[in-house]
Amino acid sequence: MASHIVLLTGASGEIGQSLVEALSERGVAIIATDIRPLPPSVARRCTEVLQGSITDPALHEVLEQRRFHQVFHLAAILSSQAERNPEEAHHVNVEGTLRLLQTAHRVAKRQGEPITFLFPSSIAVYGLPNLEAKRRAGRVREEEYLTPMTIYGANKLYCELLGLYYARFYRRLASEPEAGWLDFRALRFPGLLSALTVPTGGTSDYAPEMLHAAAQGKPYRCFVRPDTRIPFMAMPDAIRALLLLAEAPQASVQRHVYNVTSFSATAEEIAAETRQLFPSAQITFEPDPLRQAIVDTWPEEIDDTAAQHDWGWFPEYSRERTFREYLALNISRRYQGALP
């Protein structure tokens, strides 16, 4: 694995930090980029760290000189933050992705071999028209309800298609059948729960924020109604899903985008699990109309049978294991023994 080189954007974000850890433990060389500095514990695991925006041509000039075999393009502005500045979100989420597809293609061409391009997408690509439809929809499949209400959801949906388009376009252009093309693969994640980091600017953030506030003995005002139900996944499963898809043989990858999920829960159920871990947790509900409207359009459950069938996906962390094992053990460590 020593000669395997990965380019990872958004390395100081939620998924990024955990993915750097997992890849470095496998002996993979990592070129990491982020607009923010990386925490030293993350930077230490990377071969090279480049600080800069994914939209910055100067960063791409440097990346074009590098060798890499796989890209994990995690850099993005999440859903709630994107609503505050949709043009900026489009610039980063769409133009940044387009630039990176072009850069990766140039590198693939120079190296004379395909590059696998992993793109994390989201349940935000779905848009259920109203609460009744959300409750009736059941497990939503990849091709259903693709009418997102947020700019972030629209950006992700478009970039899934952009990746697919470029993968085909570059393949047609390649003079030799296997030379210089991109093998584009996208995953639609549910809300993620990490014991180590709290996301910034997302709309599923109420769940991790609630937990991390309780772990620190801080009160938390949840910005959605108690009955709000969406799918979730523990961070170790999210990392496993990315790595499984990245490593799946080409012949088994039958589509360009896959749902993955673990368990669905209401905000009240997340609060109840949090109180089990931290009996003194102070959680109140004060829905924010904009953020509530966003999650009300996201499915209660998504159907990940295609991922199960094509590349053997299954979640290792049920709701029970996520809270009682992964979060209980690691959040207590993170805040140095805050558990009772």
Ligand code: SER
């Ligand atoms: N969890 C993200 C958000 O809330 C969606 O991918 O924006």
